[in-house]
Amino acid sequence: MPVVELTGVNKAYEGKVAVRNLNLSIDAGQMFGLLGPNGAGKTSSIRMMMGITMPDSGRIDLFGKPFERTSLERVGYLPEERGLYKKMKVLDQLVFFGQLHGLDALEARKRATDWAKRMEIAGSLDKKTEELSKGMQQKIQFIGSVLHDPRLIVMDEPFSGLDPVNAALLEKTLLELKDCGSAILFSTHRMDQVEKLCDEICLINNGEAVLAGRVREIKSRYQRNRIIVEFEGNANFLQSAEIAEAKNYSGHAEIRLNEHGDAQKLLHEASSMATIYRFELVEPSLEEIFIRTVEGTAHA
């Protein structure tokens, strides 16, 4: 039974289509990436899942039942724009969020304290939110969204504002939550994280799903026409007729071959001009697939 399932969902604002015939389904213990350029319809889709707005047509099921507000007590939500009471103390704020999700004050306080230790912000519980850094506030917002042990966690750009150390801590925590059976949907522009964390993705553009499925399967649909070269010497081989596009970073080049480009021929040309340390034919990155799909230049 999917934790959340959208079937033929449509939403328009004042005549402008925000979401068109969207279908997606997320199972328990799955990490799902909702991707798309700005204004594609990601936030509109998430708001409908959270009952903040209602679809014009289509169906949204949560935990196997048509959407009802009581189901939201089992959902955690981290919106893109962080929302915290600036003048409120961190612990009071977390207890308040926990209570809104159905916890009693005592339990919410206990869980908030435990989570604060886990996210390494225990020393800030008595501080006002406005006294904390953006990254710290981000962690508080995250705790507020998972305090009630939700079965579905919806996160819009969860890594924004975090330094690499804290981003790694959040990644680790998300994977632990996933292992505990929570379904996690996150929307982001950070393709490296999607590639690393997500089992499935759905790419939406202009309100429509244009690419959906398991990450591995999607990547396998694309030709291995990307080459990474590490070299020393003459870089003129990057002008080869086999190449459609090349980025040279002083001895490290990322190359995309022409549709009929020959990698062996390119290797021959390169080795005749420079010393080659690495010549690797790789599958396209998710970022490249994203850009190609959005620009309508994808080669299936």
Added chain:
Amino acid sequence: MRNMLLIARREFLEKIRGRAFRISTVVVPLAMLLLLGGSFYASRNLIEGRHIAVVTDDPALGEQVRTELLDDTNAKLDVNVVTPGNEYVRTALLSQIQSRSLDGFLWIDAQDGGAVTATYTSASSGAGGTAARLSDALNRALLRRRLAAAGIPQSKVDALLTKVTVTSLPENRGGRTGGVNGRAAFQKAMLETLLLTLPILLYGMDMARSIIEEKSSRIFEVLLATAQPRDLLAGKLLGVGAVGMTQIAIWVAAAALFSGSSLAASMMNGGLSIHFTLAEGILFPVYFVLGFLLYSSLFSGLAATCETAQELQMYTPLAVLPTWFSFGILPLVINDPGSTWSVIVSLFPATAPFVMLARVGIQMPPLWQIGVSLGLLMLSIWAVLWISSRLYRVGILMYGKRATLPELLRWLRYS
């Protein structure tokens, strides 16, 4: 319901703990006290302790005027009689005024035919109150002299000139529970109107500001994932309203304590004794709650359509105009609480909370008028809440720009 109460509780606790609450709770009554005390002190000092010279060619008349002035125990004047009056004396007195050793002089010219003219010269052009007292004292002295000249014995003259203080007794009290003079009635009406307008407007605007802050901090997005817009709005109204009630309760308790103080006793002796009726005690919280709901729900809806506090300021006249109008018409209501204008203004929902209570305090209006005023207020609150909740529901999720009028009308149509 649970979420609504949680939101109300948070609003209440956060505002009660806030510095703004502590400051306004202390500063507002202190400011009012200073204002009342200041005007009381100023009115007492208008003439008290002044040094005045009475200049006349008739020493007996001068002494009589002096006696009349010294009889005014509130004034505590220092009065010299100077006779006769001539240019040398005038020049000397003027130089004394300049050197501040004299506050002013009353120059009395008695003509042969019995006609008397008098002028008061002082350093200050705003000595109207002093001149009125001097005029009263001179007239009483002349009257005393004329009555004596007509052969009336001194004892009868004293009896005829015994001072009488007029005390106004509202008709519905039947004179049973003590009198209320006009000044006290005015002070009471002002006090009640101030006590209602200040918290209603302060907390109405405060609620609007907090909606804009929460909108700009995007907290609504988090809250809406657990609570419905109507719970958010109702919770905020309930919480902020409770803060206002708490503040008024503190002020009333402080006023009760103050009423036992020596300053209050002094003021009450001065004719500022204020008594509240049971009807006022019951209707005050009712009109506060209804007034607060009307203005706060109006501002909540408008705030949801704004992006910044500056944009909200555009709507400030909506709150300020009815208040100004209420204060402006208050003297008319106090003088004639049953007039058509008084009735209309006390029934009109935007001014009813401020004016009806003043009417109740001065002259109990017919019960049907109170009923109609409450009914119209509740009807208006329902209508304003209907509109505001629709604007609020859509507006709190709209970012980037202020909504135009056609957009607002479209928001109202969203179900």
